[in-house]
Amino acid sequence: MTAGLRVVPANEAPWEDLAAVLGTRGPASRCFCQRYKLARGESFAAVPAEERAWRLRVQTGCGDPGSATTSGLVAYLDGEPVGWCAVEPRAAYQGLVRVFTVPWKDRDEDREDETVWAVTCLFVRAGRRRSGISRALARAAVTHARERGARALEAYPMLTTAAVEEELHVGTVGTFAAAGMTQVSAPTPRRVVMRVEL
Secondary structure, three states: OOOOEEEEEHHHOOHHHHHHHHOOOOOHHHHOOOOOOOOOOOOHHHOOHHHHHHHHHHHHOOOOOOOOOOOEEEEEEOOEEEEEEEEEEHHHOHHHHHOOOOOOOOOOOOOOOOOEEEEEEEEEOOOOOOOOHHHHHHHHHHHHHHHOOOOEEEEOOEOOOOOOHHHHHHOEHHHHHOOOOEEEEOOOOOEOEEEEEO
């Protein structure tokens, strides 16, 4: 693990720290990990960024260390907030549950199984990338899911590093392989499903 790196459940981090990781420019500052959380009938464009930010704040329980639930992890390097990982039961991502290709193509899975968790976003703040933080977050996600009763953890990374920046929020195959996950399917030419049984 990167020296000086600490990863905590997001409810143990102040909202201001997570907001600092996501920044004020770029896709993370607009998405707020809501793409897979939108309700049926909601369009991404119709939900303002401020509302998406509010939803993430509620979902993470930031600043509430006593919360029994959270939707992710925050990484700190020498006390500075530097990374975010969205990880929780797969069924919590209703947009993911509704799609037909990733992660479901050629798989017989119960989409509502609360014991299978998913990582849908790995994000490292600008200036701190390519330093092992994503890999540390992926390993922490495995531990976090196991400690909270998950029987398996999945991720849906890109197969290629030739992806545009906005696509890399799903992580890379190497990142999740380093966390002990193995490929279980390849639903598209550019995306795979990786999984570890816990």
